[in-house]
Amino acid sequence: MNHHISIYAIIFAIFLILINPVSAFLILEQGETVDVDTIIDDDICIFGDTVAIKGTVLGDVMITAGRVDITGNVTGDVMVFGSEVIINGHVGDDVRVGAGKLIVNGYIGDDLMVGAGDIIVSDNAIIKGDVAFGCGQMELMGDVDGNIMGGSDKVTLSGNVGGDVELDLEDLNVLPGAHISGNLTYSGPNEATIPSDVVEKDVTFNEKTVDKENGMGAFSILWWFIKYLSLLVIGLLFITLLPNRSEAVVNAISERSLINIIAGFVLVVVMILGSILLLCTVIGIPLGFLLLFMSLALMYGARVFFGLWLGKAIFSRLGKESRPWMEMVLGLFVLLILTSLPWIGCLIYLLVSFVAIGALFSEKKRFYQELRNKGML
Numbered sequence: 001m002n003h004h005i006s007i008y009a010i011i012f013a014i015f016l017i018l019i020n021p022v023s024a025f026l027i028l029e030q031g032e033t034v035d036v037d038t039i040i041d042d043d044i045c046i047f048g049d050t051v052a053i054k055g056t057v058l059g060d061v062m063i064t065a066g067r068v069d070i071t072g073n074v075t076g077d078v079m080v081f082g083s084e085v086i087i088n089g090h091v092g093d094d095v096r097v098g099a100g101k102l103i104v105n106g107y108i109g110d111d112l113m114v115g116a117g118d119i120i121v122s123d124n125a126i127i128k129g130d131v132a133f134g135c136g137q138m139e140l141m142g143d144v145d146g147n148i149m150g151g152s153d154k155v156t157l158s159g160n161v162g163g164d165v166e167l168d169l170e171d172l173n174v175l176p177g178a179h180i181s182g183n184l185t186y187s188g189p190n191e192a193t194i195p196s197d198v199v200e201k202d203v204t205f206n207e208k209t210v211d212k213e214n215g216m217g218a219f220s221i222l223w224w225f226i227k228y229l230s231l232l233v234i235g236l237l238f239i240t241l242l243p244n245r246s247e248a249v250v251n252a253i254s255e256r257s258l259i260n261i262i263a264g265f266v267l268v269v270v271m272i273l274g275s276i277l278l279l280c281t282v283i284g285i286p287l288g289f290l291l292l293f294m295s296l297a298l299m300y301g302a303r304v305f306f307g308l309w310l311g312k313a314i315f316s317r318l319g320k321e322s323r324p325w326m327e328m329v330l331g332l333f334v335l336l337i338l339t340s341l342p343w344i345g346c347l348i349y350l351l352v353s354f355v356a357i358g359a360l361f362s363e364k365k366r367f368y369q370e371l372r373n374k375g376m377l
Contacts, residue, residue: 034065036072043076045325047240051082053089060093064233068099070106081229085116094129098229104142111146115225123159130163134221147182151221164201168208174198228336235304235328243324245363250309252359252366260358264302267357271295302356303349307332 034048036055043059051065053072060076068082075092085099090107097114104112104125111129117136121127125142133150140148140159147163155167158175164182172192180199186192187206194203239246253260272295278288308324311331315322322330339349 047237064236081233098225121159125159134225224336224340228332231301231304231307231332231336232328234301235307235332236325238304239308239324239328246305246308246324248366249305249356249359249363250312252362253306253309253355260355260362261351262354262358263361264354264356264358267361268295268299268354271298298357298360299353302360303335303352304328304332304356305359306352306356307335310335 033050033052034046035052036044036046036057037052039056039058041058043061044057045062047064049066051063051068053061053068053070053074056073056075058075060079061074062079064081066083068080068085069088070078070086070091071088073090073092077093078087078091078095078097080096081098083100084103085097085101086103086105087095087108088105090109092109094110095108095112095114097112097116099114099116101118102114102116102120104119104121104127106125108125108127108129111132112127113132115134119133119135119138119140121131121138121140121142121144123141127142127144128146130146131140131144131148131150133148133152135150135152137154138150138152139156143160143162145162148161148165148167150166151168153169154171154173155169156173156175157165157178157180159178161178161180161182165180165184165186167186167188169186169188171190172186172188174192174194176195176198178195178198181201183201183204184194184199185204185206187208189208191205191207271291275288275292275295278284278291281288308328308331311327311329311334312322314330314334315327335352339345339352341348
């Protein structure tokens with residue numbers, strides 16, 4: 001099993017479940033610190049720097065935050081994008097996480113699917129379903145009733161697994177206290193030392209060689225996932241805080257694609273040349289750096305609007321109902337896959353950036369024209 005394919009499979013699985021329609025998120029809270037310490041009989045969606053679920057949520061929870069701490073009870077699914085995620089409480093159904101670090105000390109009633117830098121499943125954790133992951137390092141000390149499948153640089157296993165374990169990694173460390181009721185299949189450059197009483201069924205080792213020229217390491221995959229999450233957070237903020245403007249930019253992409261590409265190209269070239277000219281003068285150096293930063297930030301962030309347009313187009317072609325956040329999740333995922341392709345990916349990236357920037361410029365021009373017509377400018 002190819003390492004980068006296995007981790008893309010994990011990410012794609014997370015994406016597939018994310019776009020499945022769930023009941024509408026009725027409650028949307030925003031703030032630097034958001035505490036949920038009451039009983040909420042509905043699905044909730046939260047944005048914040050720090051989010052703490054201390055009460056009980058009778059439904060699904062979707063969170064985008066820097067730090068997430070779940071110490072209460074959630075009866076439905078939990079979907080989290082954050083820097084650090086800690087689950088000390090009780091989750092009744094699936095958990096999907098994209099984070100820099102995930103720590104599980106509590107109870108998960110079904111599957112855990114995660115892409116993270118570090119994953120720690122403590123000896124107090126109980127996971128009743130399967131575990132699918134892609135990460136840099138993982139420590140699994142708790143109990144997993146189902147199967148485990150994933151890719152990592154290093155995995156340390158000392159807990160109990162009720163099903164099979166399939167791993168694609170660089171370093172596997174199985175401690176004597178571990179127990180696997182099913183089969184253990186792992187791929188790596190070196191065969192690990194497996195205590196004889198740990199695995200009840202078969203142990204299969206598939207030696208692999210790392211192709212540094214053509215292979216894609218765990219760090220590259222993780223970096224791809226971080227880019228996806230960062231763009232997704234930016235996109236979700238746009239459609240939450242500026243829904244009408246976001247919709248207008250998407251419509252501009254559909255109506256004037258070729259003109260937008262030309263306008264976006266000209267605008268980016270003018271900004272970059274302007275920053276270079278400013279950098280050649282002593283007094284203009286600060287403005288030159290500022291203009292250059294704005295150019296790069298614009299090319300990076302403008303893609304969220306094309307992602308929204310792409311997701312809307314895909315859902316429309318499939319004949320399925322969708323919400324803006326679902327369109328954003330799908331569109332950005334497909335877009336980043338396309339821009340990751342060898343050779344052609346760079347061209348796609350430039351075209352997408354130009355058309356989105358052109359649409360932004362076109363919509364801003366139209367907006368100011370409307371204000372002038374109304375005598376407000």
